[in-house]
Amino acid sequence: MPITDLIIAGIAALGAGFVNAIAGGGTLITFPTLIALGLPPITANITNTIALSPGFLGGTFAQRKDFESQKQRLFKILPVCIAGGIVGGVLLINNSENSFKTLIPYLLLIATFFLAIQVPLKKLISSKSTKETPAFLKNFGMYALLFLASVYGGYFGAGLGVILMAILGLIINETLTKLNVLKQAISFCINCTAAIYFSFTGQVEWTFAFVMIFGSISGGIIGGKLAGKINPEILRWVIVSIGIVLSIYYFLK
Known part of the structure; x- marks a missing residue:
């Protein structure tokens, strides 16, 4: 494996950790980079999941004071999310390379879309009426939606x-800060569940993964320190633009 490939992967992970700490969308940098370096799409996706998973723990730790008040709620949600993460991982492993390759532009487009609506969605959530959520949504609806989201994760x-x-x-009728810490903790658990499963499949490029773990953590630290000095909106739209270009490229490829 050429040392230059590891350097490129490390730089991509550094960038992903940096943008994840400020605006999100790091996978739109690392996943296409790994494919460009010659990894098969499924291997690239699996390696990317393992490499970026530690970053979610950092986000949860940074909000540990808010996390304390959400522990009970989180423990009720986690079994469904962990099950969904495993199902998603199993579906990926049992997919053929050609089938997954066909899905790449659609997956990138979905990710780009959600990154693009991130800010208006946060505004909508923060201004949401505090009236009681229907019981159906609180129970079956919540678990069903979280399970489907976890499968995708x-x-x-x-x-x-x-x-x-x-x-x-x-x-859930909570502040945006408390919803965010729940999101971070759930994301960490989903990604770690999938990462643990993937580590036993023999499809992880561990050399890339270790270099990228170091890069993503370093990028997250740098991003956290510079978060107040960089306009997250500009960075977010740069990543959205990259996502659109990559989606078009893979559609035409």
Whole structure:
């Protein structure tokens, strides 16, 4: 494996960790990079999931004070999310390379769309009426939606955070900060569940994964320190633009 490939993957992960700490959308950088470096699409997706998973723990730790008040709620939700993450991982592993390759432009487009609507969605959630959510949504509806989101998270995962925020904001009457810490914790559990499963499949490029884990954590630290100095809206739309270009490229490829 050429050292230059590892350097490129490390830089991509550094960038992904950086943008995830500020605006989100890091997978739109790392996943196409791994494919460009010659990894088969499914292997690239699996390696990317393992490489970026630690970043969600950092986000949860940063909001640990808010996390304390959400522990009980989180523990009720987690079994469904973990099950969904495993199902998504199993679906990915049992997919053929050609089938997954066909889905790449659609998956990138979905992730780009959710990143594009992130800010208006947050505004909608924060202004949502505090009236009681219907009991149906609080019970079966919430678990069904979270399970489906978790399946997507285990299968591909880009844009998962925005999907989770939409579901949680629709059903749970809480502040945006508390919803965000729930989202971070759930995202971490879904990705870690899928990552643990993937680690036993023999389809992980561990050399890439270890380099990228270091890069993504470093990027997250740098992004956290510079978050107040960089306009997240500009960065978000740069990543959205990259996502649109990549989607078009893979549609035409």
